[in-house]
Amino acid sequence: MMTRLILLVVLAVLIVAVLVISLVPLMEVSYYEKESYVITESYLRTETYTEEFPIDYEVMDTQISNLWWKSSSDCSVTIKNTGVDSGYFRIEFNLKTLEGEEVTKVAWQGLEVDEQREVIVRHSEDYVQTFTYAVTPPIRAVTNTRQVPDTREVTKFRDVERTDSVTVLEYLREWR
Amino acid sequence: MAITVAALLLLALIVSAVGCTAPEEEPVPTPMPTSTPISTLAPTPMPTPVTVSETWNITRMLSGLSITLTVVSWTGDEAVVEWQIHNQTGQAFAASRLYSIFTPGTYAVDQDGNEGEYFIPGPIKQDLGSGDFRHYETKWLFYPESEVITIRLSDIYPEGHSFVDTSAQFTFSR
Helix, strand or coil: CHHHHHHHHHHHHHHHHHHHHHHCEEEEEEEEEEEEEEEEEEEEEEEEEEEEEECCEEEEEEEEEEECCCCEEEEEEEEEECCCCCEEEEEEEEEEECCCCEEEEEEEEEECCCCEEEEEEEEECCCEEEEEEEEECCEEEEEEEEEEEEEEEEEEEEEEEEEEEEEHHHHHHHHC | CHHHHHHHHHHHHHHHHHHCCCCCCCCCCCCCCCCCCCCCCCCCCCCCCCEEEEEEEEEEEECCEEEEEEEEEEECCEEEEEEEEEECCCCCECHHHHHHHHCCCEEEEECCCCECEEECCCCCCCCECCCCEEEEEEEEECCCCCCEEEEEEEEEEEECCEEEEEEEEEEEEC
């Protein structure tokens, strides 16, 4: 009888011990977990932009030709496209006649690369004493890229230490 | 009996504890830099220039050429004028002389006398044979207020010991 009682007590202690080991979180453990966070960072953004360049040209000659059989003059500007692109060149002639009248005439001349042409405007009713001119070359658009400072939001991750309570059994199985 | 029950209970507890699967590890996301979308400005819509063409049939004689103004196409203040040239001289008409009718022999003004800016047309390289037709185009830049346009074509040619200066006018409205 006594032996059985002792056996029961031992068994009860064992059961309690097993229950405690497997169910009661007694052990403190620490572990690392990934945590996201957002930062604003500076960076260089690639940006496209357009630059405009006037096409190069050369004025080779200017001339006034008076028509002898009537009061009329041809004024000319010989222009050469020395640039790298073709286009229409605007030539504004500001004429001053013998009688002192000021007349403006405008001609547009299309020129290929390296092409040269004589642009002539005619003034009737009077001879031209002198003239000035202004050439407006066509524009060549060039697209480039450049780096410009900018900011952006970036999501990053870091390890964060956490603690937890586990049972002795779990601790023995997974954390030791 | 009690011992048996206790032993079974103990066994069940041990088995349940040992048999518990380990908690699955949560997948750790791979760090990925997330960039904020860059805002791009939508380009301002530009009105597309509309070309309006009008058919005309204005014929004038100039030095034996029958020149007809056939079509005028307006794009904004730009006017492209189309011509039909018919050589009725009975002989070939020199290319250089024909070209000089259009450059520099051309003059275009609006109703206020403002001269249009002239786009020098492409060269004429071939003589116009007797009875032949030729299509040609010229272009001017006028002003927003230009409504009535008068184009004058002039030809100068030697005749005997003098020069003949003749011209023809074409008038049309916008």
